[in-house]
Amino acid sequence: MDEAPLHIAVFPWFAMGHLIPYIQLSNKLAKRGHRISFIIPRKTRSKLDQFNLYPRLITFYPITLPPCDGLPDYAETTSDVPPPFFRLIMAAMDRTENQIEELLLQLKPQIVFFDFVYWLPNLACKLGIKSVLFLIINPATVGYNASPARLLQGSKLTEADLMKPPSGFPSSSMKLHPHEAKIFAWRRTLDFGNGIFFHDRLYKGLTQTDAIAFKGSTEIEGPFVDYLANQYGKPALLSGPVVPEPPTSRSDEKWARWLEQFKEDSVVYCAFGSECILQTAQFQELLLGLEMTGLPFLVALLKPPGGFESVEAAMPEGFKERVKERGIIYGGWVQQQVILAHSSVGCFITHCGAGSITEGLVNKCQLVLLPQTLPDHIMNSRMMSSELKVGVEVERGEEDGLFSRGSVCKAVKIVMDDESETGKEIRENHAKLRSYLLSNDSESSHMDRFCEKLRDLLR
Numbered sequence: 001m002d003e004a005p006l007h008i009a010v011f012p013w014f015a016m017g018h019l020i021p022y023i024q025l026s027n028k029l030a031k032r033g034h035r036i037s038f039i040i041p042r043k044t045r046s047k048l049d050q051f052n053l054y055p056r057l058i059t060f061y062p063i064t065l066p067p068c069d070g071l072p073d074y075a076e077t078t079s080d081v082p083p084p085f086f087r088l089i090m091a092a093m094d095r096t097e098n099q100i101e102e103l104l105l106q107l108k109p110q111i112v113f114f115d116f117v118y119w120l121p122n123l124a125c126k127l128g129i130k131s132v133l134f135l136i137i138n139p140a141t142v143g144y145n146a147s148p149a150r151l152l153q154g155s156k157l158t159e160a161d162l163m164k165p166p167s168g169f170p171s172s173s174m175k176l177h178p179h180e181a182k183i184f185a186w187r188r189t190l191d192f193g194n195g196i197f198f199h200d201r202l203y204k205g206l207t208q209t210d211a212i213a214f215k216g217s218t219e220i221e222g223p224f225v226d227y228l229a230n231q232y233g234k235p236a237l238l239s240g241p242v243v244p245e246p247p248t249s250r251s252d253e254k255w256a257r258w259l260e261q262f263k264e265d266s267v268v269y270c271a272f273g274s275e276c277i278l279q280t281a282q283f284q285e286l287l288l289g290l291e292m293t294g295l296p297f298l299v300a301l302l303k304p305p306g307g308f309e310s311v312e313a314a315m316p317e318g319f320k321e322r323v324k325e326r327g328i329i330y331g332g333w334v335q336q337q338v339i340l341a342h343s344s345v346g347c348f349i350t351h352c353g354a355g356s357i358t359e360g361l362v363n364k365c366q367l368v369l370l371p372q373t374l375p376d377h378i379m380n381s382r383m384m385s386s387e388l389k390v391g392v393e394v395e396r397g398e399e400d401g402l403f404s405r406g407s408v409c410k411a412v413k414i415v416m417d418d419e420s421e422t423g424k425e426i427r428e429n430h431a432k433l434r435s436y437l438l439s440n441d442s443e444s445s446h447m448d449r450f451c452e453k454l455r456d457l458l459r
């Protein structure tokens with residue numbers, strides 16, 4: 001490489017599901033010699049250090065969030081508080097503009113990556129820095145939901161409108177069920193920090209940034225990224241799938257010991273990311289569905305609302321006595337990537353967060369898709385089940401969106417059953433996609449193109 005390395009500052013939304021993939025992307029860039037100045041929440045640093053594989057090139061710049069009415073002092077990422085508080089974290093991030101300006105003046109990066117902090121493109125422009133809106137949310141969701149073609153339908157977009165893709169959208173199989181259209185419609189007018197709707201925040205960022213970029217690969221996301229480049233009339237880049245480096249740490253001893261008692265590919269691991277909280281009835285239905293499978297299972301979920309002291313306290317009656325050592329329900333943080341790589345784990349029930357989907361695809365365990373209340377989870381689920389056919393969605397009520405123990409058990413059985421035709425097709429497709437994602441050629445050609453397009457912004 002004869003060109004000078006780039007210096008990129010990054011300022012992602014303070015959610016673990018965004019911070020971790022931003023560090024994974026930074027690792028890929030640092031591997032090629034680029035320098036990253038990474039703005040992080042101060043107290044969360046101890047959780048993030050382990051992901052930084054190039055500390056000589058990736059420097060963390062911890063910042064303290066300014067106080068915000070109603071936000072507890074200790075809260076700085078979405079995993080510190082329940083969902084109603086997320087908009088206050090966003091409001092506090094919006095108040096860091098002066099701090100960020102000073103930092104950028106001092107660091108002098110050539111490019112700054114951001115996602116939800118919509119005011120960053122204007123600030124960057126003032127300082128002579130190029131801005132890139134880098135989204136870990138898949139481009140299909142953004143194209144479906146926030147393309148200018150959708151806005152032309154007017155501000156009174158109905159749930160019925162949202163059940164169909166906007167004009168020119170590159171896929172006709174990505175359709176929503178009524179309960180999902182409700183979620184999409186609700187999100188559009190969600191107050192998300194300083195009185196600005198989530199949708200408007202994203203739209204402002206998309207219109208003002210110098211370029212839009214996504215985590216994803218040309219083969220899967222290419223048509224959606226081209227659609228957005230066309231719609232917004234600006235460069236749209238793909239970083240490649242940003243497959244995490246294989247974990248170097250071993251699983252916590254207690255999980256490793258527990259997993260080792262079971263035969264290969266037999267354990268169901270179920271986790272819903274860093275912020276998702278199930279209502280008690282659905283939490284219990286999920287556990288009862290796992291019990292019905294007869295398989296061993298490890299569940300890492302936050303406790304449901306309602307004042308439960310622990311996840312154990314929220315278990316269905318008699319559940320613990322019935323499943324005994326065969327099932328573990330844990331309410332704390334686990335090393336997900338290490339667990340997914342364990343040879344005993346054969347199935348992953350995921351909420352379809354962007355990070356979990358990639359981590360699931362690059363491991364051998366089969367995917368059961370149980371998307372929760374975020375539009376990109378729903379689109380990820382549809383993409384994995386209908387377009388790529390690498391996982392099975394848990395069936396839900398068309399109107400109420402609720403799943404049952406029977407539907408959980410059914411989906412697990414399909415992917416785990418050697419005799420099932422659907423299961424066979426899914427396992428074959430997953431194996432092909434896994435080997436594509438893990439191939440060095442795919443990663444390095446995506447990164448070549450990505451870095452070239454970043455350089456184009458500076459010419």
Ligand SMILES: C[C@@H]1O[C@H](OP(=O)(O)OP(=O)(O)OC[C@H]2O[C@@H](n3ccc(=O)[nH]c3=O)[C@H](O)[C@@H]2O)[C@H](O)[C@H](O)[C@H]1O
Pocket residue numbers: 015016017018020136137271272273274275276300332333334335336337352353354355356357359374376377
């Ligand atoms: C706004 C939203 O942020 C979301 O993040 P979320 O935390 O829900 O899920 P993941 O993307 O799987 O991210 C969660 C990340 O945390 C890791 N982890 C989680 C729990 C645990 O106990 N141990 C772990 O190691 C996991 O391995 C993954 O890397 C999604 O992106 C979503 O797409 C986006 O819209």
